[in-house]
């Protein structure tokens with residue numbers, strides 16, 4: 001140190017922009033006791049024990065908060081001269097300016113501590129060294145500028161101007177705070193500089209204080225700005241300029257105003273001085289803790305102007321001056337405390353390189369070219385990546401298109417095969433039926449039909465073909481509960497219309513429909529269980545004297561019985577006319593081909609055929625449908641199950657099995673019989689039937705015998721089809737159905753429904769989930785009974801063969817919901833004139849929940865109930881807990897809730913899954929059947 005050589009200067013441009021963090025260089029200078037202090041015998045309490053440590057000589061009182069020793073970068077005792085202070089405590093920092101680094105040298109201390117004394121000399125030494133450096137570096141051209149200002153009473157004054165009016169501070173986006181109109185003299189030489197410094201000293205505000213006759217009452221800032229450029233490159237594109245400034249800051253005294261006994265203007269100065277110094281102290285303290293948070297540079301003009309030199313882009317040295325006298329102990333401690341804080345402050349000085357316009361343009365052009373290169377490389381890399389990705393995607397798309405084509409071909413093939421199969425089945429059956437019944441029954445059956453014969457189709461698709469062109473649903477008057485109907489598929493209808501014999505049409509339709517169902521199932525063997533059983537019951541009603549030829553299972557046949565029938569009118573013992581016998585025998589044959597679990601319903605000995613013959617002979621018959629076993633299940637098994645549940649009976653699995661797929665009539669009878677017990681209109685016939693609960697073929701015989709007997713007596717000879725029955729009592733349920741868009745909804749339920757959504761094996765699980773969720777929401781929307789929901793939910797679990805049932809359930813529910821929502825606020829009108837509405841179904845739901853509550857008492861142990869209350873969020877200390885639990889079931893549509901609800905309801909009703917038979921029971925029971933008034937039909941009002 002001590003001199004500046006060319007080597008000390010960073011190579012031009014190399015240090016450009018490189019910030020170097022370093023701490024402020026802090027030194028303390030203790031002046032000698034002055035004359036006054038000596039005169040007052042004010043002892044010196046401070047001793048510089050070495051060049052970095054100063055100690056308080058006297059012992060401190062106990063528990064004193066003040067340290068006895070302070071360490072700084074440099075400590076100068078009273079014997080140190082200013083040259084030494086400069087060399088050790090300021091020179092290195094100050095001369096950074098010639099390297100393009102900003103620098104500032106502060107003098108801080110109380111009045112009369114020697115700030116001006118020290119700073120004046122340091123400024124002078126620095127100037128000398130700078131000019132010395134310039135002399136030794138002729139290869140560079142230097143431009144020196146000098147400016148000076150003072151901040152007096154928070155006003156900035158230009159010390160190089162005679163105009164003492166305060167200057168404004170401006171915020172420049174590039175240069176920071178700038179003093180407006182501040183004179184900046186370009187120095188001609190060193191002497192010029194000395195003159196200016198002298199001028200400043202003369203201009204500076206001084207006054208007398210109790211401690212200093214020539215006290216500097218302002219903060220003085222002398223600024224020397226140095227620009228330097230290598231002469232070699234000057235005027236060339238590559239020329240650069242170093243630009244930096246060094247500040248010499250002689251602060252005003254840091255003492256308290258009270259310590260300065262002076263005139264009133266001194267007190268005012270003190271306030272302003274202290275304000276600036278207070279802010280300076282705060283800034284230094286905050287900077288000493290890091291640059292986090294707000295630094296209040298703008299709180300004073302001093303800190304605002306010096307902001308770049310305080311913890312910023314500058315090297316900084318602070319020389320703290322102090323008096324050793326005991327009388328100034330407090331101020332000395334304050335000074336040392338400030339110095340300690342300043343010691344922690346770090347700055348980030350960097351070489352400030354000014355680039356010429358030409359050089360700047362060149363530099364920017366180079367930078368632009370570099371960036372463009374980078375961009376091109378990135379783009380090409382990205383393009384390559386994208387084109388690869390696109391190729392992959394194209395390949396995938398092509399592969400998927402091929403797969404789609406394959407699947408579509410498979411679908412078309414399957415569809416074509418199915419249609420062929422259907423056509424073949426229907427044709428075969430039609431021709432067979434024709435042959436078997438071609439003797440005489442055809443013409444007779446036709447005449448019967450033309451007279452108003454009502455036919456139920458086999459698949460529980462009830463329709464009436466009194467007029468084939470306008471088939472209507474048969475809906476006996478006394479019915480007040482309904483299930484849904486499904487329209488016959490259009491293909492089947494057209495076949496039906498093409499066949500002249502209604503009886504055959506009915507049978508063909510029946511069998512054809514079953515074939516459709518069979519065709520949609522992978523295992524067609526299972527569907528051979530679907531029994532066609534023709535039973536003929538002659539029914540006479542006292543009101544209408546109508547004759548119905550019923551092809552029916554036990555359920556419907558019983559339901560079709562009028563009061564008079566049930567009262568034991570003798571059945572005809574023989575039938576003279578056997579027009580329908582071949583057809584019925586055929587049906588019976590089919591029935592006998594059923595699997596073992598199906599009770600053969602029509603043994604020869606007790607076949608209803610004689611009765612049928614009799615009825616047919618009368619010419620006043622009602623042809624009831626030959627219903628397959630599956631048709632009966634919906635009306636029988638579940639309903640009987642529910643009835644049993646209500647009556648506290650268990651429904652053992654084996655019983656259910658017996659009653660479900662293979663014993664349609666018996667289960668129906670049993671159900672009806674039990675219902676009849678509760679019916680106001682309980683009949684004698686029913687009572688007879690209740691005497692036998694065991695499911696035996698004999699029962700069936702008995703039942704049929706009874707029925708036949710009834711039929712014989714009810715045959716009272718009316719040759720006309722009751723108009724009322726045909727047009728009023730059977731008020732075109734189909735018309736109602738069609739009017740509500742049901743035909744459109746359901747007519748294609750069969751084949752299309754099976755083919756479309758489930759045609760792709762990969763889509764089946766997804767499609768099933770979607771369909772099931774749709775159904776769940778429709779149940780919710782239509783207030784479908786919980787038992788129905790439960791059974792359906794538990795039965796259909798995604799087997800591919802379930803598709804038709806799911807589709808049918810979905811469509812009929814959609815129809816119902818639409819009917820409810822489209823101007824059917826009062827509900828939909830069933831053909832018997834009863835209104836079925838959301839309100840009525842809601843009432844039913846309420847009753848159903850009450851029923852389930854009663855089951856909870858019977859089926860669940862107290863522990864089970866407590867567990868369930870906890871699970872379902874029913875407070876244990878609340879009242880009517882079972883009812884609360886019941887009311888929580890099936891109230892949401894999320895799958896988890898539905899599963900839980902179904903599980904609990906199934907337990908309560910003793911539900912046991914019955915496999916395919918159970919499904920069929922759901923799938924094809926679409927007819928708006930009247931069941932019993934106490935049935936659980938979910939359309940019940």
Ligand SMILES: Nc1ncnc2c1ncn2[C@@H]1O[C@H](COP(=O)(O)OP(=O)(O)OP(=O)(O)O)[C@@H](O)[C@H]1O
Pocket residue numbers: 030031032034109110111112113114115116117118209212214215216217251252253321
């Ligand atoms: N180190 C020193 N050696 C000898 N004399 C000194 C020293 N320091 C200061 N003095 C003398 O002390 C007196 C006060 O010094 P100076 O004016 O520099 O104090 P100051 O801190 O600037 O006071 P103020 O804040 O009131 O301006 C001067 O007469 C000066 O000559």
